[in-house]
Amino acid sequence: MDMILGIDEVGRGPWAGPLVVGAVVLGNDKIDGLTDSKKLTKKKRAALDAEIRRKATGFGLGWVSAQEIDEIGLGAALRLATIRAVEQIKTPYHEIIIDGTINFLRETAKGRYVTTLPKADRLIQSVSAASIIAKVARDRYMSFQDAIYPGYMFSSHVGYGTAAHRIEIDSLGVTPLHRLSFAPLKKYKASTVTTKSLGDGAETIATDYLIALGHVMLERNWKTKFCEIDIVSRRNDVVYFSEVKYRRTHLQGGGLAAVTTKKQQQMKFAADYYVASKKLKNVDLLLTVITLSGIPPKIDTYLELK
Missing domain, CATH: 3.40.1350.10 (Trna Endonuclease; Chain: A, domain 1)
Known part of the structure; x- marks a missing residue:
């Protein structure tokens, strides 16, 4: 039985929107097609997201808002989102694998059970699953923002610093979704x-x-x-x-x-x-x-x- 708790994050680099960490324990059920979420089409991610939620022994999503990122910094936000995701896992597991090189649970009681592994989202199925549910959830959230903040096209760039996004900010200003602690947006901190x-x-x-x-x-x-x-x-x-x-x-x-x-x-x-x-x-x-x-x-x- 695959009782590995896989962890991956989505939304570290965007100028706007939340940071989301996924945590998944898959268990016995095999799910074909799992890999790094960025390597999948939107349609395939959505199908896998539904299958993961249906078959996984346990899963959780840890959200940290743009405001929280601005207040505590990105490093602390990554730790907080990881803790929030893991707290939702109620099923037992024997190992924790985090994609990357940093143990975001180091300061918790679970830190000693963590293995960090670069490219784990391509190598470990539970980590792949975590990356998929996190990306699907965050992308859907950003698409939802189009109706609230028309003109920003959040469903298109999902908060990343594209040329189109820069033009939208120059024209419309920033929203509560924007991370004003990020260098390209710091000038807006003093806005009325x-x-x-x-x-x-x-x-x-x-x-x-x-x-x-x-x-x-x-x-x-x-x-x-x-x-x-x-x-x-x-x-x-x-x-x-x-x-x-x-x-x-x-x-x-x-x-x-x-x-x-x-x-x-x-x-x-x-x-x-x-x-x-x-x-x-x-x-x-x-x-x-x-x-x-x-x-x-x-x-x-x-x-x-x-």
Whole structure:
């Protein structure tokens, strides 16, 4: 039985978007075609991603946002994403193999079980699988951002520093997805922060937080003439409807204070309307509130409304 925990990262170099680390234990089931995710077509990666998730004994994804990268640095972000991915693995394994030359678990209790191996994503199946699920998840996340930040074509370059991406930044400015600690973007650090950009950034941070909890994003800023929902996501058979509340300072009052009984009734109406309009069946619904404050925004509270 292949009880190796394979680990690989995606998104180390882009100017925008999260860093994602995949961790996979394959077990007995054989999966044909596994290799470095960058060597596969998008269609093949998607097919393998589904098969890996179906057959693997265990898998996890560790997400670190652009804001976190800017705050702690890329090296610490790689360690944090790896730890977050490994924490999701509940199945036993006898060895850990990390693609590359750096043991990102060195400072943890699991560090002594790690072998680092350059090009492991081409040599070790569980590492190949980790690279695939991480890339598919990150690419899908970046494609989702096109609807939120039109004009940046994130689905095309997925945040990398292409010539087209540079032109988009020069024309439109930076978004909360951009890594302002990276040399090409440092000049934007001093840019004027608007209330709208802070609000957009807060919603992006809330989205990243839910993804880190294992949610799959369905909608962001879903609106009709009757109602609107900040974030719609799904985890297992539960559809979550999240209200995001941001305040620059606590002097403005906590975000939870704005979630009155009337607001909760509006949230429930919006959730029921969404389910009816999408014809969803056999799902449980859960309303949540995410409050943030500060510059840059940080999460204060995540509350599930019963």
